[in-house]
Amino acid sequence: MSLSSLLTAKKKELKHCNTVVTNMLGEKYEILGSEMRLIDKGLPFVVDTKPDLQMAMVEPGLYFGSQDPAVNIDILQTHGIRHIISIGIKLEIVFEDIQYNFIDLMDIPEAKISEALKACLGIMRESQGQGIFIHCNAGVSRSASVVIGYLMIKKNLSYDQAYQEVKSIRECIKPNDGFVKQLKALEFSDFSSFF
Incomplete structure (x- = not known):
């Protein structure tokens, strides 16, 4: 088996995954091929919900x-x-x-x-x-x-x-x-x- 055919076979075994990117405004986008789709609007910082006195x-x-x-x-x-x-x-x-x-x-x-x-x-x-x-x-x-x-x-x-x-x-x-x-x-x- 050639290296090329081995790589092709292994590539078919890989699980599909989606890429998610968060920008500086806290907006999350899913990248699908050449398209970006907004999936969530968050905050660009950690929300302090309770005191951390440590x-x-x-x-x-x-x-x-x-x-x-x-x-x-x-x-x-x-x-x-x-x-x-x-x-x-x-x-x-x-x-x-x-x-x-x-x-x-x-x-x-x-x-x-x-x-x-x-x-x-x-x-x-x-x-x-x-x-x-x-x-x-x-x-x-x-x-x-x-x-x-x-x-x-x-x-x-x-x-x-x-x-x-x-x-x-x-x-x-x-x-x-x-x-x-x-x-x-x-x-x-x-x-x-x-x-």
């Missing part, structure tokens, strides 16, 4: 998570938080004795995670290890991506190693595909530009 400890004095702990003074004081880095979320509630920093970053694949990472590293360096809490909306993509990048740089880890370390402390993380691609590209970078 703060994942990356290392002593460094935590990350959702925006919910950032507006709870008892949790912040319990963890010794003196600095909050808000990624893409402007907090409406702020407390005295806490320094706030806002990093403008949308949770879309096209956004430049390296710029947010550089800004966060600068803030972390200036805070000299005083309790830091990094958050985004849900603590799933943006803040997790920054923490993964931080560990890659600090511990000289690959993306996969840093991802697994962060996943072990906050199981719900899921950096968007663009952030993953950008962070994987950092594996081959000279990190001196980040310091």
Whole structure:
């Protein structure tokens, strides 16, 4: 049997599948041949339906998570938080004795995670290890991506190693595909530009 006929036979055994694509507006499309059919209109962000008050400890004095702990003074004081880095979320509630920093970053694949990472590293360096809490909306993509990048740089880890370390402390993380691609590209970078 020739390779061509073997491939043709194996191709016939494959199960049919449909491709579903979600755009930046949360619209889901099914691709059928050369046509796209709208199948659902969702939201382009994670809907926060209940408070997520968990703060994942990356290392002593460094935590990350959702925006919910950032507006709870008892949790912040319990963890010794003196600095909050808000990624893409402007907090409406702020407390005295806490320094706030806002990093403008949308949770879309096209956004430049390296710029947010550089800004966060600068803030972390200036805070000299005083309790830091990094958050985004849900603590799933943006803040997790920054923490993964931080560990890659600090511990000289690959993306996969840093991802697994962060996943072990906050199981719900899921950096968007663009952030993953950008962070994987950092594996081959000279990190001196980040310091």
